[in-house]
Amino acid sequence: MEWPTYLDEYEKLLIRMSTPRVMIDNAGCSNSTRLTIDSARKHGILLEAIQVLTDLNLSIKKAYICSDGRWFMDVFHVTDLNGNKLTDESVLGCIEESLETVHYGRSKSIDGLTALELTGTDRVGLLSEVFAVLSNLRCNVVDAKVWTHNGRIASLIYLTDDDSGCSVEDSEKLEKMEGMLRNVLRGDNDIRSAKTSVSLAVTHMERRLHQMMFADRDYDCNVCGDVPLVLVQNYLEKDYSVVSIHCKDRNKLLFDVVCTLTDMGYVVFHATVDTSGDRASLEFFIRHMDGTPINSEAEKQRVILCIVAAIKRRASQGVRLELCTVDKKGLLADVTRTFRENGLNVVRAEISTSMGTARNVFYVTDAMGNAADEKLIDSVRHKIGVSSLKVKELPLIYHDKGEREEATAMIWSIGNMVRRNLYNLGLIKSCY
Numbered sequence: 001m002e003w004p005t006y007l008d009e010y011e012k013l014l015i016r017m018s019t020p021r022v023m024i025d026n027a028g029c030s031n032s033t034r035l036t037i038d039s040a041r042k043h044g045i046l047l048e049a050i051q052v053l054t055d056l057n058l059s060i061k062k063a064y065i066c067s068d069g070r071w072f073m074d075v076f077h078v079t080d081l082n083g084n085k086l087t088d089e090s091v092l093g094c095i096e097e098s099l100e101t102v103h104y105g106r107s108k109s110i111d112g113l114t115a116l117e118l119t120g121t122d123r124v125g126l127l128s129e130v131f132a133v134l135s136n137l138r139c140n141v142v143d144a145k146v147w148t149h150n151g152r153i154a155s156l157i158y159l160t161d162d163d164s165g166c167s168v169e170d171s172e173k174l175e176k177m178e179g180m181l182r183n184v185l186r187g188d189n190d191i192r193s194a195k196t197s198v199s200l201a202v203t204h205m206e207r208r209l210h211q212m213m214f215a216d217r218d219y220d221c222n223v224c225g226d227v228p229l230v231l232v233q234n235y236l237e238k239d240y241s242v243v244s245i246h247c248k249d250r251n252k253l254l255f256d257v258v259c260t261l262t263d264m265g266y267v268v269f270h271a272t273v274d275t276s277g278d279r280a281s282l283e284f285f286i287r288h289m290d291g292t293p294i295n296s297e298a299e300k301q302r303v304i305l306c307i308v309a310a311i312k313r314r315a316s317q318g319v320r321l322e323l324c325t326v327d328k329k330g331l332l333a334d335v336t337r338t339f340r341e342n343g344l345n346v347v348r349a350e351i352s353t354s355m356g357t358a359r360n361v362f363y364v365t366d367a368m369g370n371a372a373d374e375k376l377i378d379s380v381r382h383k384i385g386v387s388s389l390k391v392k393e394l395p396l397i398y399h400d401k402g403e404r405e406e407a408t409a410m411i412w413s414i415g416n417m418v419r420r421n422l423y424n425l426g427l428i429k430s431c432y
Contacts, residue, residue, distance in 0.1 A: 020049075022099045024092055026085060032061050032077040033086040037099055041072040043289065047255075047262045049074060051204060052098045054255045056091075057081055063254065063273035081251065113142060113158040114167045114174075117208075119216045120185030120194035122153040124367045125340035127349065128333070129184045130155070135333040137177055138162040144351035147209050149313045150221050153185075154212040156205050157351075162329060174198055206252075210259050210310060219309035228311045232300040234293050240269065240285040241294040243303065247311055249280035257282060260310040264303070265289055317347045318365035319372055321381075325388040327358040335360075335384055342380050343367050361392075 020039035062077035143158040161168045178196045185194030228247030270285040348363040366372045381389045
């Protein structure tokens with residue numbers, strides 16, 4: 001490493017100490033690549049490391065996190081999204097470089113773009129109305145993510161002015177845009193306030209969506225559907241609170257949980273993650289930033305509700321439709337209007353454009369939130385373009401009876417996991 005001439009030896013030492021050391025091992029495990037990160041500890045650095053891995057489209061199969069005083073060591077067993085070990089040297093080099101700079105933070109650049117944040121009550125066709133407003137105001141959506149959960153919607157949209165091709169600078173136009181979108185989000189019977197704002201802060205998109213939905217209190221009513229099992233216990237002898245989670249495994253699960261714990265002001269000192277088949281077990285030893293554990297039953301219940309919400313916000317719902325076509329003005333307004341006119345509701349969306357090509361992903365259900373009829377999907381594809389709009393995933397069918405039969409076994413398994421990990425960390429004398 002070449003050092004700038006103005007740095008003295010002490011400053012160089014401080015930089016070396018704060019730069020994470022990354023070791024990549026492809027020989028120690030037959031079905032995954034092991035990444036070890038050793039670094040000085042600071043609040044949020046664990047989340048930043050996990051964020052790097054998920055942004056590189058890696059799947060975390062196992063993880064061990066241990067923090068000792070001012071240092072922490074993370075071990076991640078990762079694969080690509082197809083479950084394969086990482087063998088491409090360029091990919092491994094990119095991982096190492098990205099993790100070594102994690103101490104300095106990473107965020108999406110929005111130079112030349114206007115960032116728009118929206119929250120409100122979800123309803124069928126809402127996204128169509130939002131994109132119609134933006135199209136009528138001659139704004140082009142470059143990048144966007146939309147989440148819905150518990151009847152609420154949150155969206156982060158990056159856009160440009162059609163006339164200039166750059167960010168929207170006209171204050172009157174921005175004010176008009178915010179007012180029109182606020183009216184659309186409010187609808188006729190919004191019992192909670194709709195919010196629209198132009199954001200100047202640069203934050204990771206998915207982390208920001210978690211923050212927006214958390215601020216909107218979407219976690220208040222987590223009682224329906226496939227609910228993850230979350231337990232919170234206090235191990236007072238060591239002043240830890242232990243959070244145990246057993247749920248269906250999916251991509252970015254660890255990111256969603258750690259993001260929520262971090263933004264709620266908790267520090268993860270130790271953690272284990274284990275996946276088997278389509279199930280995941282996660283356990284976190286946490287404290288408040290002042291070093292104290294969770295101190296009330298009400299706080300325990302709030303942590304449980306918030307973690308369940310974080311997991312369910314991104315849980316796959318409905319049919320995944322992928323749109324790949326030449327970008328044009330009004331494309332999103334036209335596509336989402338076709339969805340609305342045919343009774344399809346968008347429950348999650350990821351919008352991106354690059355080099356004049358639109359690559360959009362929509363998760364859709366029928367108007368009641370159930371799986372959309374296959375014939376209806378085919379009809380919509382023919383209207384938009386069969387070669388452009390393709391079905392990539394079918395909805396997963398859950399069997400309630402099987403889940404009820406698994407619940408007791410899950411609780412027993414998590415109880416054993418807590419004791420075993422306390423023993424492995426030297427916090428109790430026996431795991432029996």
